[in-house]
Amino acid sequence: MATSGNLIEVRHVTKRFGKNKNIVALNDCSLSIKKGEVVVIVGPSGSGKSTMLRTLNLLEIPTEGEVVFEGVNIADKNVDINKHRQKMGMVFQHFNLFPHMTVMQNLTLAPVKVKGMDEKAAEEMGLRLLDKVGLKDRASAYPIQLSGGQKQRIAIVRALCMEPDVMLFDEPTSALDPEMVGEVLEVMRDLAKEGMTMVVVTHEMGFAREVGSRVIFMDAGKILEDKAPSDFFSNPENPRLKEFLSKVL
Amino acid sequence: MSVLWKNMTNFSFLPKYLSYFKNGTICTLVIAVLSVFAAVLPALMLALMRLSKNKVLKNLSGAYIALFRSTPVLVQLYIVYFGPFAVINLPSYKLFGFIDVSMLIPGIVALALNSSAYVAEIIRGGILAVDQGQTEAARSLGLTQAQTMRYVVLPQAVKNIIPTLANELVTMVKESSVIGYLGCQDLMWGTRTTVGATFIPLAPYIFAAAIYFAINYPAGKAIECLERRMRRGDVR
Numbered sequence: 001m002a003t004s005g006n007l008i009e010v011r012h013v014t015k016r017f018g019k020n021k022n023i024v025a026l027n028d029c030s031l032s033i034k035k036g037e038v039v040v041i042v043g044p045s046g047s048g049k050s051t052m053l054r055t056l057n058l059l060e061i062p063t064e065g066e067v068v069f070e071g072v073n074i075a076d077k078n079v080d081i082n083k084h085r086q087k088m089g090m091v092f093q094h095f096n097l098f099p100h101m102t103v104m105q106n107l108t109l110a111p112v113k114v115k116g117m118d119e120k121a122a123e124e125m126g127l128r129l130l131d132k133v134g135l136k137d138r139a140s141a142y143p144i145q146l147s148g149g150q151k152q153r154i155a156i157v158r159a160l161c162m163e164p165d166v167m168l169f170d171e172p173t174s175a176l177d178p179e180m181v182g183e184v185l186e187v188m189r190d191l192a193k194e195g196m197t198m199v200v201v202t203h204e205m206g207f208a209r210e211v212g213s214r215v216i217f218m219d220a221g222k223i224l225e226d227k228a229p230s231d232f233f234s235n236p237e238n239p240r241l242k243e244f245l246s247k248v249l
Numbered sequence: 250m251s252v253l254w255k256n257m258t259n260f261s262f263l264p265k266y267l268s269y270f271k272n273g274t275i276c277t278l279v280i281a282v283l284s285v286f287a288a289v290l291p292a293l294m295l296a297l298m299r300l301s302k303n304k305v306l307k308n309l310s311g312a313y314i315a316l317f318r319s320t321p322v323l324v325q326l327y328i329v330y331f332g333p334f335a336v337i338n339l340p341s342y343k344l345f346g347f348i349d350v351s352m353l354i355p356g357i358v359a360l361a362l363n364s365s366a367y368v369a370e371i372i373r374g375g376i377l378a379v380d381q382g383q384t385e386a387a388r389s390l391g392l393t394q395a396q397t398m399r400y401v402v403l404p405q406a407v408k409n410i411i412p413t414l415a416n417e418l419v420t421m422v423k424e425s426s427v428i429g430y431l432g433c434q435d436l437m438w439g440t441r442t443t444v445g446a447t448f449i450p451l452a453p454y455i456f457a458a459a460i461y462f463a464i465n466y467p468a469g470k471a472i473e474c475l476e477r478r479m480r481r482g483d484v485r
Contacts, residue, residue, distance in 0.1 A: 059385055086391035096386035100404045109400060110390035155386075162390060 006032040006068075007166060007197055008056060013065030013075075015051055015221075021063065025051040027221035028065075033166070038198045040208040040229075043218035044244060049201045052218065053170050056199060057088040070165070086114055089159025093171040095151040097143040103130070103154050104139045107161045115162070122161070129157045133187050149180030153187050160191075167191065169200040205248055209233055217241045256451040263456075266443045272347045273439030274460055279348065280428055280435060281421040284360035285368070285414070291361070292368035297398070299373050310369070317366035322359070323427045329359035330431055347434060356428040360421065368417055375409035376402060412476040419465045419472070436460060 008031075015026040025048045033039050041049045054060040055067060058074055058081050067075045074084045098106050107126035111117040130136045133153040143151055152172055159167060169188065173181045185207050192198055192211050202208065208215050208229055215232040217225040217240075224238045233249070236242045298310035317325065339351040379402050387397040429438030440457040444450060 057389055059389065082388075082391050082393050085389055088389070090386075090389035092382060092386060094382055096380075096382040098383065098386070098401055098405075110387075110392060113396055113400065114391040159390070168389075 005034060007035045007037075007070065008033040008199075009066075009068040010052075010055070011066040011068065013052075013055055013062045013067065015048075015055060015060055016063045024221050025060075026055065026062070029218075029221070029223050031216070031223060031226070033197065033199060035165075035197055036195050037213045038192045038200065038211055039214050039216060040212035041199065041201045041216045041218060042203070042205070042208060042244075047218040048221040049218045050170055051221075053168050053199060053201050056166075056168055057085050057090055059090075082114070086110075086162050087165045089156075089162060089164035089167040091152070091155050091159055091167065091169045091172045093175050095143075095148075095155045095175070097151055097155055097158070099143050102140050102142055103135070103146075106143070106154065107158050110158075111161050126157070126161055129160050130154075132190075133157055147180060148176045149183045152176065152180075152184045156184075156187055156191070166197040166199065169198065169202065171201050171203070173202065173204060203248070205233075217244065219244070256449075257455055259449050259452045260456065262443055262447045262449050262453060266439075266447070266453075269434075269439035269443055270436065270456065270460065272345075273434060273436035274464075275345065276348050276353075276434055276438075277422060277425055277436040278464070279344070280353065280356060280360065280425045280433075281418060284357050284364055284425065285418045285421050287357060287361035288364035288368045288417075289414070292365040292372055295365060295369035296372035296376065299369065300376060314366045314369055317363050322363045322424055323430065325363050326356065326359040326427055326430065329362065330355045334358075349433065352428070352431045352433040356425075356431055356433050360425055360428070363424075364417060364421060367420075368414065371413045371417065372406070372410055375406040375413070378409045379405045408479050412472055412479065415468070415472040415475065419468050422465055422468075423461060 010029060010031040013026055013029045014024070017023040017025055027048075029048075029052060031039075031052075041052060043049045051060055055062050055075075056069075058067065062075050065075065066073045069084055069088070072079060072084065074081060097103075098109070101109065104123060104126055107130070108117075108119065108122040111122040111125070112119055127136060127139060130139060133156065135150060135153055135157075138146065138150065138154070143154070146154065156167075156172075172188070173184050176184065181204070185204065188198070188200070188207070189211055200207070200212075209232075210229075212229045215225075215227060215229045216223055217232070217236075217238065219240045225232065225236065225241050227235075233245065236245055295310045295313060298306040299314070301307055334355040339354055342350045344350055344353065376398075383401050383405065384397055387401040388394070392400070425435060426437040429435050429441065432438070436457055440453045443453045447453075
């Protein structure tokens, strides 16, 4: 099946909301992501970029179209989505750490309960990954005791503990105080260097230019441009993108 | 005016009948606590059914809740007592030597059935108040819906549920007075019996009201305090 070498393939996905399905969030979007690529999605708010990202792990169920992950159409109702989600880490704008658990419990919950990993082994892996993001000493803290930047780094580690094949980032720095954005982007940069496949919805144009292998521009539920970052920023073709870049750069 | 005052303050029944009030209070507390505890598990089930995507389960739970909230608890009590418990033979054991189990158990069953309809709504509200992002984060990690409920949502919902559940307990202390109609010797039964035996019409009720107040008012205050403390740690 997966002869194309694409890790994720989105085929003609449309997403409609609302009572009469009359609000179109995604309008016939197609997109493919290769292993090891860092795909950055940018666009004005309401453009459908978050919806696009959330369809990749079926947090949003597409109204039409296919989402093929590792050769399987996971938008198919007969597919056990929980199995595939294990391999797709997700990081949210508002961190969504579990407030009633310590950092370590946050990290080990899914490996132990979902994968049936040994508790000790899960904790060891948790500590090793915490060390990598410089938060080894916060393992027994509760989320409320952490800064925003720390919370988001923990959230990234929580997703990594499932050893995913791809990491999805939904505006990971948008809820952070400016001085904490850097530490989170740093972790993401390191992750990209290690060859992790990443899909990132963000407003950080610097990150898109520096780390992205491709940058995608969305507006009104459509993918309007899909290019290497150098081209994307120096030779924008679409007039909407030109206008967008003139405002954000 | 002076007659009213005399009736209100005629506590001459106390030396002889105080034990009725003492035992009655114990009986009332036992019934209230056991009924609410017995209601929690069925209520959790009703709440989860109500939140489920399965239309049959959802409507079944909805019908139960509607039925029990729209009929008087006294009617429910009689139906339970003269219905199922007319054919179930209960031993005539006396708890603490004065609470007749053959009336206590039907009473608790009826009150618990009634209370579970209300507690179900309390639990449902508590679950819905947990941020949607928590569910999304858990599901994105590959947890099933059931695992998400058990490990992530319910432990947080408990925080919202406990104070309201304690309020339900206060309500039950008052509502359980219907059980006296079965002959179960709760506080109201003791009060009515005292009135009948002494022909003192008012003061026993005043005394009973004072006891109910002395239980429920401090309990209510304690719940408020608990609520404030629980809310303090409530930041994501």
